[in-house]
Amino acid sequence: MSEAVLRTRDLRRSFIQGEVTIEVLRGVDLAVAPGEIVALLGPSGSGKSTLLQAVGLLEGGFQGSIQLQGEEASELDDDGRTRLRRELLGFVYQFHHLLPEFNAVENVVLPQLVQGAEPQTARQRAQELLGKLGLSQRLDHRPAKLSGGEQQRVAVARALANKPPLVLADEPTGNLDEHTADAVLGEFLSLVRGEGSAALVATHNERLARKMDRVVRLHEGRLE
């Protein structure tokens, strides 16, 4: 089997509230293979978002090992973690976090230019991705002019723009109604599979989780 795109070993995280220490992650061992789509299932407060924050290298304060394509992230400084995020990861959040002053195609072009892509190539790639998500007619619209489902589709295109080996999605359809959530998740999974990326998708929705390759359950800070 090829090297895991993500591997955590004994990952721990606790928070101190007053005099109480809350252990959110209590030793998480997780591996995601290249191209594999894994649902991270658990109720609210089970630590799903904390785990994604950790493997997304978005926050410090963790103990244990996080390897992204074999590179130990916990030993890297801030610049090194930023490099790994830029080169290996794509993010989709519950709320799109699109840049409000930039239109749909520009939001998808931005991460590519940061990576050093040619503007014309980046624009073509953005148009292609947005077209696959049914947004060909909305390229020039700013996020405020898009519906919730369309905003989230742009966020999906942005996450995949640089063909990241791993996409991290935190309740990517959590703010959409059921019908739109189903449609957006279907398009998201199809696009991730088509691009050959792996994905770790946090959700509390069993039905949506079953559409993915594998389901892992987070319960009281541990994977079951």
Next chain:
Amino acid sequence: MRTPNWTTIALIGALLVLVLLIAYFASRGNSDQDKLTANELSQNEAQANAPSPEKLCASKQTYDLIKRELFRRAAQVRGSDQAAYDQLSGFSVIRMENPVMESQDSASGAVNCSGSLSLDLPPGVAVVGGRRTLVSDVDYTVQPAADGGGNVVVLRNADAIVTPLATLARVAQPTTSAPLETNQIVAEQPAAPPATQPNPAAPAQPSQPARPEMPSAARPSFDCAKAHTKGETAVCANAGLAALDRNMAAQYSRAMEAGSPEQKALLRRTRDRFLAYRDRCPNRACIGEAYVGRMREIRDIMEGRWQPPR
């Protein structure tokens, strides 16, 4: 002849002794005891000279720190060209509208602030879409540096500026009136570093570009002219919250159309609680989370999974 009352005489005597003791100890007080030590004096002086927390949020020094931090983080995201970004920082102009002190931690001296930030880039460079002005609502904390060397700034919610700034590139022809709203990417060279040598034609302090239009997205589902609660005012001032409000309102309308009488009654009842909660929120993050929770609540009501909060 009456015999003397010995108890009364003893009490008077004890009282006299007490008065004498108080007078004695009062006269022993050091005349310097109320004076401050030199150290205390210098601390008080520093405190007296330090700007008030409100002024700290809006001081030029703070804005300069924010500007440097924006360029530092953009260079970090880009992964190269730190020196060029440092240099360009000096040629860029930062403006902050409505700087507000949100809170203060008296123990650490940290002051939490928020405001609407505009960063004007010098002629000769631009980001995606040819923009030379980047605008975002930001939160920032100003606190004393650990080494005692002045203040440091911690920036939050600055991605709307940092990410485009990381795409900074030379433009073919510097102009003083670059279009702020265009969908065409101007001739850029993102593979090359941004202007490593500032354009000699560029003034040290570039002319102030036209004021960019305010974020058009800050239009919630209600009329901002009639906003009167703290929550409504905050939503009207922030594009992200306004978008959340519109999404939530649309979801609510659909639910009210499709729901059973019981569901509609529940939707109305829980709406009042949500609004009260939102209007008590101390900051934007709290308001955003309140909207998230409300949308989940509406969905739960419509799917029959709603449980009353415990």
